[in-house]
Amino acid sequence: xxxxxxxxxxxxxxxxxxxxxxxxxxxxxxxxxxxxxxxxxxxxxxxxxxxxxxxxxxxxxxxxxxxxxxxxxxxxxxxxxxxxxxxxxxxxxxxxxxxxxxxxxxxxxxxxxxxxxxxxxxxxxxxxxxxxxxxxxxxxxxxxxxxxxxxxxxxxxxxxxxxxxxxxxxxxxxxxx
Numbered sequence: 001x002x003x004x005x006x007x008x009x010x011x012x013x014x015x016x017x018x019x020x021x022x023x024x025x026x027x028x029x030x031x032x033x034x035x036x037x038x039x040x041x042x043x044x045x046x047x048x049x050x051x052x053x054x055x056x057x058x059x060x061x062x063x064x065x066x067x068x069x070x071x072x073x074x075x076x077x078x079x080x081x082x083x084x085x086x087x088x089x090x091x092x093x094x095x096x097x098x099x100x101x102x103x104x105x106x107x108x109x110x111x112x113x114x115x116x117x118x119x120x121x122x123x124x125x126x127x128x129x130x131x132x133x134x135x136x137x138x139x140x141x142x143x144x145x146x147x148x149x150x151x152x153x154x155x156x157x158x159x160x161x162x163x164x165x166x167x168x169x170x171x172x173x174x175x176x177x
């Protein structure tokens with residue numbers, strides 16, 4: 001493209017480089033699976049300054065959180081040896097809600113558990129990565145969970161354990177960090 005500058009009498013040249021359409025601008029991975037009859041989508045994206053994980057069963061963002069995990073270089077990460085097992089959530093993970101409201105008070109603790117576990121998965125996979133984790137979480141409440149708002153029953157139900165493990169495995173399979 002040519003543009004002229006009438007004041008100076010010189011021509012300025014501008015060129016643009018086309019990005020190939022086959023490679024995404026942001027490293028992005030997506031996984032979809034039906035969990036307990038509910039379609040579930042996980043999208044992970046790697047930005048220069050943060051990692052974003054979207055987990056939805058409601059086709060929306062839901063609550064948006066930020067998790068940061070500080071690791072003292074003198075303290076190594078706890079070992080994670082069991083195949084198929086998740087690494088334990090790290091006590092140095094700070095979870096901050098940025099936007100949104102959980103479906104019920106019982107979901108507050110559950111959502112924090114999801115975020116802390118996701119931060120641990122990322123930190124164990126990339127121990128030197130210091131980027132904060134932004135997580136959007138929109139889980140579909142089940143009929144039983146809507147009737148029983150107790151934290152303990154929600155977090156200890158077999159259906160929730162199954163959903164939790166499946167989602168964590170989906171996120172781990174969408175590694176962009």
